Amino acid sequence: MSNRRTNVDALGHAHAPAGPGARIVSLVPSLTELIFDLGLGERLVGRTGFCIHPRDALRAVPKVGGTKDVKVDVLKALAPTHLIVNIDENRKETVDELAAFVPHVIVTHPCTPADNLQLYRLFGSVFDCEAAAERLCTALQSALDDAAALRAGLADEAVLYLIWRQPWMTVARGTYIAAMLETVGWRTLPEEAQTRYPVFEWPLAEQAGRVFLSSEPYRFKESHLAEVEALGKRPATLIDGEMVSWYGSRAVAGLRYLIALRRRLAGLVADQRSGAAAGASVSALKRSGVITR
Structure with missing residues (x-):
């Protein structure tokens, strides 16, 4: 267990246990998925149109607009007790407006894969699902350890x-994307950028071993x-x-x-599709009870 307080969000605000009557609105697609995987789907009363997983369960959950263009009146009518937001995905001015009538705003900002450990524990502490959160922590730590072992055996x-x-x-x-890729030894280009999502010129690809x-x-x-390989003069690969x-x-x-993909592209696994390997890992998580849906 981390020594950091598990009920503190990304802004350092502590959150008391929500109790069984919590009414949650999520403005973050990946955290909407987490809410269901923690067994909290019945408490979700609103979500964005970009919240698409789990598809079947979300059909019954009202939409409140997008991650940035929130329909304030629609959200207010749902009478949420808790609002889930993210520093990168949601506008501060919108969140400030919503905080005027939502009692509890939980602000998130995972920057690396390991940051999800605190995120799981935050939700576990607030929404009384510590056991499910710890199962996810165990699964994530195992994946982080395996990624580190793979990276130790391959050049970045x-x-x-x-x-x-x-x-x-x-x-x-x-970015979080770059941190995920670096976990298995893929370091993104450019080394420095003025913006989080920079426009680039194709000579940059000459420094890369591969284009995703x-x-x-x-x-x-x-x-x-074929177009990208012609422009970049480097192998190109589709990625999820x-x-x-x-x-x-x-x-x-x-x-x-990513572990399966890196192994395959490094020639460590012959004729194995990374997508199939990822699908197998999701199925295994569900069978073991780590993911509940």
Whole structure:
């Protein structure tokens, strides 16, 4: 167990136990998924249109707009007791407006995969699901340990991670995406950037060993591989953006996905698709009770 207080959010605010009558609105897609994986789905009364997992269960949960364009009146009518927000994904001015009538605003800001340990424990402490939170912590720590062992046996590799096309955009090293990739030894380019999601010129790819084409926010497809390889003069590979950018409970399967992908591309596993390996890890988590849906 971490020595840090488990009920403190990213702004240092302590949160008392919510009790069984909590009414939660989540403005963060990956944390909406975490709420269900912690067994709290029945307490979720509102979510954004970008909250898409778990699909079937979310059909019954009202939408309150987007992560940035929240419909304040709709959210207020739901009478939430708790609002889940994120420093990067939600506008401060919007959160301040909502805080005028939502009693408890839980602010999150995981910057690395390991930060999810505190996130799990925060939700576990506030919403009385400590056992489920600790199961996720155990699963995540195991994945972090396996990623560290893999990285110790391979040289780090510079990569260029594409998130947009025309203009071509990538991620800065200070992002959660870059931290996830670095966990398995993939260091993103550029080394320094003025913005979190910089536009780049193709000579940058000359410093990379590989170019990744993410499935979000731009949906790169196999048809883009030849174009990118011609422009970058480097091998190009499709990558599941949700597995790399979604924190919360998805971090466990995301790390397993990246471990399998790194092993395959390094030639450590012959003829094994990383996507299948990630799917197997999600199934295993559900069978073991770590993920409840």
